Amino acid sequence: MAVVPISPTRQRLPEWFKRSLPASSESGFTKEVLRKHGLVTVCEEATCPNRQECWSKRVATFMLMGHTCTRTCTFCDVAWAKTPAPLDATEPARVAAAVTELGLSFVVLTSVNRDDLPGGGASHFAAAIRALREAKASIMVEVLTPDFCGDWAAVGQVVEASPTVYNHNLETISRLYPTVRPQARYKRSLELLRRVKDQAPAIWTKSGIMVGLGETDDEVRWLMDDLVAHGVDIFTIGQYLRPSLEHHDIIRFVPPEQFETYKQWGLQAGFRYVASGPYVRSSYFAEEVLSGAVTLERLTQP
DSSP states (O other): OOOOOOOSSOOOOOGGGOOOOOOOHHHHHHHHHHHHTTOOBHHHHTTOTTHHHHHTTTOOEEEESOSEESOOOTTOOSEEOSSOOOOOTTHHHHHHHHHHHHTOSEEEEEEOOOTTSGGGGHHHHHHHHHHHHHHOTTOEEEEEOOOGGGOHHHHHHHHHTOOSEEEOOOBSOGGGHHHHOTTOOHHHHHHHHHHHHHHOTTSEEEEEEEESSSOOHHHHHHHHHHHHHTTOOEEEEEEOOOSSTTSOOOOOOOOHHHHHHHHHHHHHHTOSEEEESTTOOTTTTHHHHHHHHHHHHHHHOO
């Protein structure tokens, strides 16, 4: 078994990485709506550093199928359970009600891994997309799904529900999978993204990684080439932040100028849009990222 790099002390953030966000009444309103409808968000469960900023804009990333995951990725702060609670069939409707109350026109749906369920819970994703479209036909939906253990029929269920964007994160480079994502497979994730694009070319495909886990910049560039070769349109890349001392160590802090270099590499590789920066996360400003991709596509069309 591979050894996970863990340091007994917490690293200090570089000065250029620090920022302060003012309190906002809108952030409180978002929290109130989420509590009212009994919803789980990745913003809270994964200890996202952008939560306050997003919630102040009434934006949240909804995490379906509970708050416990069947996998043990060493970077993630979401709780683990061998057998999480059963699915709640009312959840898609509750998500749609909250989205209506928040006044959103673009929604990101993600989930825990549910390897205990047939199809990994793909039908629940499809039900949530349908519930959102029934509440507002024009709504745009981005899904960030697990790999469903390579169950391609399950992936097809989500694709058939016609999300606007299909996101599946690689999270890190292939060499680090045994320590960072022990139950995942790099090639399986690439295959998922290719199958989505083959089944529905009009759906935007998206993937992202974190840096600072022990990868080299050459490996980041090779990963970009792999994603482009599998038909991925949008790429996100941000700095890994350690949730606790029990999680994977931060091997390096990548400076802002290197993130600009990543962006240029990604565009050269052939992505239609690249979001690159220390605080970038796959669902961070997801609507603006898609808008940027659409704008670039229009500008480059003959």
